[in-house]
Amino acid sequence: MEEGFLLEQKTLEGDLNSETSHQSSVDFLMNWFRKRSIFVLAYGTGCGAIEMPPTFTSRYDAERLGIRGAATPRQADVIIVSGYCSYKTLRRIIRTYEQMSNPKYVLALGSCTVNGGMYWDSYNTIKKLEDYLPVDMYVNGCMPRPESILEGFIELQKEIGAGKASSWQKYEENHEFYRKNQEAVLGEKVEPSYEADWYLYEGGL
Amino acid sequence: MENKHITIFHGPQHPGITGNMSVELDLIGETIQKATTHVGYLHRGFEKLVERRTVIQAFTIVCRICVPEPDPNEANFAAAVEELAGIEISERSKYIRVMVLELSRLAAQFLWLAGQSGSIGLYAVGQWAIADRDLILDLFEELTGARVYHMYIYPGGVRRDLPEGFLERVSKLLSYMKKRLKDYDDIFINNSSFKNRAIGVGIISKEEALANGYVGQVLRGCGIAADVRKDAPYLIYGDLDFEVPTELGGDVYARALVRRAEMDQSVHILEQVVEKMPEGEIMVKMPAHRKFKLPKDDTWVKVESARGEFAYYMAGDGTEKIRRMQVRGPSLVHAYTLLENLLVGAELSDVALIMNSLGICPPEIER
Amino acid sequence: MFKTIKSNFATADVEVKRQDLYKVVIKYDRLSALIDFLYNNYTYKILNAITCTDWIEEGHFALTYLITTEDRSNTFMIQTLVGREDTKVESFSKKFKQAQIMERDLHEMYGIDFIGNDNLKELSLENWVHTPPLRREFDTLEFVNEHLTFREGREDNVDVKAETKRLRALKKAQKEADKKAKEAADASALKENEDGK
Numbered sequence: 113m114e115e116g117f118l119l120e121q122k123t124l125e126g127d128l129n130s131e132t133s134h135q136s137s138v139d140f141l142m143n144w145f146r147k148r149s150i151f152v153l154a155y156g157t158g159c160g161a162i163e164m165p166p167t168f169t170s171r172y173d174a175e176r177l178g179i180r181g182a183a184t185p186r187q188a189d190v191i192i193v194s195g196y197c198s199y200k201t202l203r204r205i206i207r208t209y210e211q212m213s214n215p216k217y218v219l220a221l222g223s224c225t226v227n228g229g230m231y232w233d234s235y236n237t238i239k240k241l242e243d244y245l246p247v248d249m250y251v252n253g254c255m256p257r258p259e260s261i262l263e264g265f266i267e268l269q270k271e272i273g274a275g276k277a278s279s280w281q282k283y284e285e286n287h288e289f290y291r292k293n294q295e296a297v298l299g300e301k302v303e304p305s306y307e308a309d310w311y312l313y314e315g316g317l
Numbered sequence: 318m319e320n321k322h323i324t325i326f327h328g329p330q331h332p333g334i335t336g337n338m339s340v341e342l343d344l345i346g347e348t349i350q351k352a353t354t355h356v357g358y359l360h361r362g363f364e365k366l367v368e369r370r371t372v373i374q375a376f377t378i379v380c381r382i383c384v385p386e387p388d389p390n391e392a393n394f395a396a397a398v399e400e401l402a403g404i405e406i407s408e409r410s411k412y413i414r415v416m417v418l419e420l421s422r423l424a425a426q427f428l429w430l431a432g433q434s435g436s437i438g439l440y441a442v443g444q445w446a447i448a449d450r451d452l453i454l455d456l457f458e459e460l461t462g463a464r465v466y467h468m469y470i471y472p473g474g475v476r477r478d479l480p481e482g483f484l485e486r487v488s489k490l491l492s493y494m495k496k497r498l499k500d501y502d503d504i505f506i507n508n509s510s511f512k513n514r515a516i517g518v519g520i521i522s523k524e525e526a527l528a529n530g531y532v533g534q535v536l537r538g539c540g541i542a543a544d545v546r547k548d549a550p551y552l553i554y555g556d557l558d559f560e561v562p563t564e565l566g567g568d569v570y571a572r573a574l575v576r577r578a579e580m581d582q583s584v585h586i587l588e589q590v591v592e593k594m595p596e597g598e599i600m601v602k603m604p605a606h607r608k609f610k611l612p613k614d615d616t617w618v619k620v621e622s623a624r625g626e627f628a629y630y631m632a633g634d635g636t637e638k639i640r641r642m643q644v645r646g647p648s649l650v651h652a653y654t655l656l657e658n659l660l661v662g663a664e665l666s667d668v669a670l671i672m673n674s675l676g677i678c679p680p681e682i683e684r
Numbered sequence: 685m686f687k688t689i690k691s692n693f694a695t696a697d698v699e700v701k702r703q704d705l706y707k708v709v710i711k712y713d714r715l716s717a718l719i720d721f722l723y724n725n726y727t728y729k730i731l732n733a734i735t736c737t738d739w740i741e742e743g744h745f746a747l748t749y750l751i752t753t754e755d756r757s758n759t760f761m762i763q764t765l766v767g768r769e770d771t772k773v774e775s776f777s778k779k780f781k782q783a784q785i786m787e788r789d790l791h792e793m794y795g796i797d798f799i800g801n802d803n804l805k806e807l808s809l810e811n812w813v814h815t816p817p818l819r820r821e822f823d824t825l826e827f828v829n830e831h832l833t834f835r836e837g838r839e840d841n842v843d844v845k846a847e848t849k850r851l852r853a854l855k856k857a858q859k860e861a862d863k864k865a866k867e868a869a870d871a872s873a874l875k876e877n878e879d880g881k
Contacts, residue, residue: 154332158359161337162384162465165431169447183332200810201337201358204329227835230378233369233825234362235817236809240835255465297832299811357808364793365817365824400702527754530730530782548756549704615737617705617750617761630735630748641737653785683808 135275146189146215147272148178150265153188155208157201160194160221163255172258179265185211190268193245196224196237202244203298209245214280217248217272219264221256229254243293246279320346329358333436333669336384338679340656340672344665352660354652356682363684364642371637372398372472373606380466382644383681385428388421389622390644391470396551396618397631397642398472401611409597410474411552416487416590417460417469418620423494423583424453425623426576429676433573434505436669437514442505449497452490459483474600484591491591494584498577506577515570519659519671522567529654532647533625534579535675538572540565545621559586569674579623610637624648624676646681685726693718707761715764716774719751723779727754731780736790740820743768745794749776766796775800793818 135143156164168174168181182188185208193205209216220241223229228239241247248271251264271277283290328339337358343351363382367375379394380387392414399406427450434442454464459480461467469476505511521531523539536543542561546554562578564571603609611633619628625647634640652675659671686698693714699707710718722728732750739746744765752759766773775798777784785807787798792807795816806812815822 153330155330157329157337159381159384165428165443165447166451170444171448171451181332185330196361198358198360200360201329203810204358208330230381231361231366232834233828234366235822235824235827236360236362239828239832242835243833257464357806357810360808362817362824365822369824528729528781530732530780543756545756615707615748615761616701617759628733630733630750632737641735643733643735645733645735649785649789650782654782 139275143273143275147269150177150179150269151182151187151189152179153185153191153208153212154181154183155191155205157193157197157205158195158222158224160192160255163258163261164192164194167258167261172262174262174265177262177265177269185209186213188212189215190217190219192219192221193225193241193247194221196222196229196231197241198236199238199298202238202294206244206294215278216280217268217277218245218279219268220247220250221253221261221264223252223254226250226252238297244290244297246282246290248277248279322350327668335432335672335677336679338652338677338682340660340668342660342665342668347665349660349663349665349668352657354656356652356679359680360683363644367639367642369638371606372609372611372639375639375642376471377468380468382684383622383627383646383678385678386421386425386622386624387466388418388470389620389627391467392418393618393620393627393629394631394642395470395472396620397616397629398611400616400618401614401631401633402472402609404473404601404603406474406601407597407599408553408595410599412590412594413475413479413599414470415552415554415557416587416594417457417467417475419583419587419590420453420456422623423580423587424450426580426583427453429576429623429673430501430505433670433673434511436673437511439505439508439511442501445501445504449494452493456483456486456490459486471600473603474598476600478599484594487587487591491584491587498580498584501577506573511573512570514667514670515573515674516566516568518569518667519663519674520566520568521655521659526567530650531625531655532650533622533676534572534575535625535651535655537561537563537575539567545619545626549619551618551620557586557589569670572674576623607637610635611639615641622647624678625651627681644681644684646678648677648679649682651675652677652679652682689718689721693721704758705761706758707763709763709765712764712766712773715749715762716776718762719749719776719779722751722760728752728758728760729754730756731776731783732759734783734786734790736794736796738768738794738818738820740768745771745796747773747796771796773798777801792816795819 166172168179174180191205191209191212197205209218220226224231224237225241225247228237231237232239238244249264249268251260253260256264268277322343322345324341324343326339326341327334329337339355341353341355342349363378366378370378376391376394380391382390427446430446431443434440434446457467458464460483461469461477521535521539523541526536526539527541532543540563542563544561545551546559547561559582562575562582564574613633613635615630615632617628617630619626621627627647628645630641630643630645631639632641655675656672656677660668663671689698689708690696693710696709701707728751730752732752734750735748737746737748745768746763746765748761748763750759750761773796775783775787777787777800784801784803787801788804788807790796791798791804792809793816798804809817814827817824
């Protein structure tokens, strides 16, 4: 894993190899701008939050790739689900995810989001994050090192540049599927959906 | 015009909160009338998970109970199992355990520095502190193989011996730290903007602190020299020479001065350990893992972590599995009995400042 | 001190576990009298923790109170045995303020009712309607298999024990076949020698 100048060279060269033939030039330009400035929501949901300060400060410096923190969901692009989710946290993550505006991405950190990790027999955590939220990129490890997190971000940037990262569209189209799974786990009292543009779908103003 | 009475959540998704917890505040204007703490966002049911596992299976998940500082958990678990089974460990493994615990304490104090300075807006201190903490994590990676969750202290000793030249690298780091910690005095502790914000905020009285069972730097900031390493010495702390710093103010500034003085004491202890490290074996002969039975007995062990007194209650029942393991971290009483009383009458912008100075870490409250 | 305790309160001796840890087992109705006695006469003024162990085979909970002296040099473990069904225990939250949060935690995890504690709401769980989790009759793996689903494995995923047994049986059969082939080869070589002679 390179550091410093070689890392920036790798991200620049990534553009030259990506498949962009199926995008229009406006789309290509928009995706190029989006991947250069990723705002990460300030929410440490689990164990993985202990390796996020080293990634975003001066030693492993994620800001040279355009990644910085944002405090409010309205201005954030990426929500990092760092580790296991208990039921109480899952309810808040879903509510926060639905408050973010499109386009938005989900980065799942750690092995607990893949198959439950080492809390596989715990009565209060969920085992498979993909049933409840659409995931763009998984980063494995317990904890993943800061270099792994940076590599995860670079892969995410490549996917955004190629126009393939579209999990928010998947959430809108399959909303009943996700909602059914969320209600099965959290009970009937899941908050009303902030998602779909209500003035288009629910009869207008 | 009257000030409105509103209720807000200083909530889980917030850059000014220490971990994943929330405080529900009733405000009139900007003054807090009532505060209610909510935890439970990180509940994994550790005490139930451990009941299904044998000693070597439980050892892998015990270090994840407290996220910023995992080593006191491992040391407590090993000490409790050793007391129940009647195992004595060698001198060299005791010295190595003390070295790991003190390095972990120093790393946790750097993390506190980053949090406390970030809560007032001095972000440069945070960048320095996290970078210095990374140098300690490099040493841990060389010794144990992982940066954060070490899984190194096992009942019976430690798992691996020191690599060649490790003690020289530790000495080099300590001489760097002695020069570097003076920079933090200039930029943070003697900074007039920190002094203006912190003096006179969040005052705790001495009688209340003693009666309600507060621990750690809350007691030391009120003038009581309380430290498990001096009151009930464990491992080799009885032979080492160090002091317990105290201050008399009882406010946020006094607790900050206490923690800064403790960092100097940690460096002093580490120098003595590096000098006196004896030779010997690192692990005594233990029974086979699948046949290691714990007798039907119970015990209570405690360790001084960076935030206060950390204690475990363990009970066995004659089989290989652990019957009951209860974790009593320092934050349980601080987050409920102390915080809900201390925040009444404070301003909204001081909530993050007070929470960082008390050292509240939610994963050990709800395990 | 130990003689007074044994004669007035306890039925067994006070056990000295370490230099700074004592333990005694008493009956429930003498509990608050003993805590008052230690509080007033021997400076045991700090409450450290309240814990509980579930002995389902013997049909009782073992409640333990840990109190410490004012100079923090000695801790006393006081253990009582209470029943498992409809447990009602007197609360110590008027005497020790930190007892309120500890009793709230035990109420949620075991279902013990503390009389006199004015805030017994949920702490770590939310909208929990099943049995209190730390009781021994609650099986956590069964709960997980009933309510949640795991990710499916890969196509080449095999059960380790069954696969090892199969491979071992295969190896054994191969060894038998080799041995038989060797014996047959030896026998035919011997027969050729005899024929050749």
